[in-house]
Amino acid sequence: xxxxxxxGRLVQxxxxxxxxxxxxFDVPDYENINHVVVFMLGTxxxxxxxxxxxxxxxxxxxxxAVWQLLxxxxxxxxxxxxxxxxxxxxxxxxxxxxxxxxxQTPTVAQIGISVELLENLAQQTPVASAAVSSVDxxxxxxxxxxxxxxxxxxxxxxxQAQMTPNPSEAFIxxxxxxxx
Amino acid sequence: xxxxxxxGRLVQxxxxxxxxxxxxFDVPDYENINHVVVFMLGTxxxxxxxxxxxxxxxxxxxxxAVWQLLxxxxxxxxxxxxxxxxxxxxxxxxxxxxxxxxxQTPTVAQIGISVELLENLAQQTPVASAAVSSVDxxxxxxxxxxxxxxxxxxxxxxxQAQMTPNPSEAFIxxxxxxxx
Numbered sequence: 001x002x003x004x005x006x007x008g009r010l011v012q013x014x015x016x017x018x019x020x021x022x023x024x025f026d027v028p029d030y031e032n033i034n035h036v037v038v039f040m041l042g043t044x045x046x047x048x049x050x051x052x053x054x055x056x057x058x059x060x061x062x063x064x065a066v067w068q069l070l071x072x073x074x075x076x077x078x079x080x081x082x083x084x085x086x087x088x089x090x091x092x093x094x095x096x097x098x099x100x101x102x103x104q105t106p107t108v109a110q111i112g113i114s115v116e117l118l119e120n121l122a123q124q125t126p127v128a129s130a131a132v133s134s135v136d137x138x139x140x141x142x143x144x145x146x147x148x149x150x151x152x153x154x155x156x157x158x159x160q161a162q163m164t165p166n167p168s169e170a171f172i173x174x175x176x177x178x179x180x
Numbered sequence: 181x182x183x184x185x186x187x188g189r190l191v192q193x194x195x196x197x198x199x200x201x202x203x204x205f206d207v208p209d210y211e212n213i214n215h216v217v218v219f220m221l222g223t224x225x226x227x228x229x230x231x232x233x234x235x236x237x238x239x240x241x242x243x244x245a246v247w248q249l250l251x252x253x254x255x256x257x258x259x260x261x262x263x264x265x266x267x268x269x270x271x272x273x274x275x276x277x278x279x280x281x282x283x284q285t286p287t288v289a290q291i292g293i294s295v296e297l298l299e300n301l302a303q304q305t306p307v308a309s310a311a312v313s314s315v316d317x318x319x320x321x322x323x324x325x326x327x328x329x330x331x332x333x334x335x336x337x338x339x340q341a342q343m344t345p346n347p348s349e350a351f352i353x354x355x356x357x358x359x360x
Contacts, residue, residue: 005217006259007217007312008258009258010220010259011259037217079185079186079187079188079191080187081217081261132214132215
C-alpha cells in the first residue's frame with residue numbers, strides 16, 4: 001500500500017505491518033538523511049474517510065524511541081516529502097505506536113504510518129520543520145481534505161492499470177474500519 | 181526501470197520510452213509543482229559505467245520545449261529530489277532529447293531521463309536551484325561516483341526479491357551500450 005524513499009537511496013515498497021492499521025519502514029543510517037518521501041503505491045486506496053499520519057521514530061541517547069509527527073498522506077494527496085535532518089534533537093509528540101515496542105538500534109530509525117480517520121488527522125499538528133514545500137503545509141492539507149476528496153479517482157484508475165498487481169500487498173479490511 | 185513522483189501526487193512507474201536510452205514522464209499541471217522525485221525502481225540497475233541524467237522540460241511562451249538539467253541518478257545514488265518551482269523562467273541547457281519532437285501542450289511538462297556514460301554525466305552541470313539537499317550537490321555526486329560504485333549491490337539484491345517482477349519493464353540492451 002505504501003512506499004518510502006530516502007533521498008539518494010533505493011525505494012522501499014514493503015513496509016513491516018506491525019498492526020492492522022500500522023506500517024513501519026526501517027531507515028538505516030538515519031543520521032545521514034535529509035529528506036524522506038512517503039507515498040501510496042496506487043494499488044489500494046485508503047478506505048473512504050481515512051488517511052495516514054506519517055511519523056519519524058528514532059532512538060534517543062538512552063535508546064528510547066522518540067516519535068515525531070511529520071505529516072499526512074491521503075487518497076487526495078497520496079505523497080509527501082519530509083525534511084528529516086532538523087528533527088533529531090526535537091522532542092517527541094503523541095503517537096499511536098505506543099504498544100509496538102519496536103526494537104531500537106542506535107543507527108536505525110523508522111518511518112511509521114498509522115491509518116486513521118481523516119477527522120482525527122485534522123486535529124494533529126506535525127512538527128513545523130518537517131514540511132518541505134508550501135503544498136505540504138497543514139492548513140492547505142486540511143483545506144484540501146475537506147474540499148473534494150475523490151477528485152483523485154480518475155488518476156487512480158489509470159495508475160492501477162499500469163502497475164503490477166502484488167498479492168502480498170497489505171491492506172486494511174473494510175470491517176476493521178467499520179468497527180471503529 | 182524508473183519511477184517519478186510529483187510531491188503530493190500519485191507515483192508514476194511507467195515512463196514513455198522515446199528512444200533506446202531515453203525515458204519520459206508526462207507531468208500535467210506543472211505550474212503547480214514544487215518538487216519532483218526521480219528514482220530507480222530497483223528492478224534493473226544501470227549497465228556498468230552508466231547512469232541517468234534527469235531533465236525537466238516545459239513549453240516556453242511560444243510552445244517550444246525548454247530543457248533544463250536537474251541532476252542525476254546512478255546505481256549508487258538511485259533517487260533524487262529536485263526543486264522545480266524556481267525553474268520556470270530559466271533558460272534551457274544543452275540536452276540529448278533534441279530529435280524527440282515531444283508534443284508540447286501548454287500545461288504539461290516532462291521529466292526526461294537519458295542513460296549515459298558516467299564520465300559524460302560528470303561533465304554536465306545541473307541548474308543550481310534544482311538541488312534540494314546538500315546530498316544532491318554536484319561535487320558530492322562526482323566524488324561518490326568515483327569512489328565505490330558497487331557498494332549498492334547488496335541492497336539491490338534484497339529489494340529485487342521484495343519487488344514484483346514486471347515483464348514490460350524497459351531496459352537497455354547490453355550490446356547498445358557496448359556500441360557506444
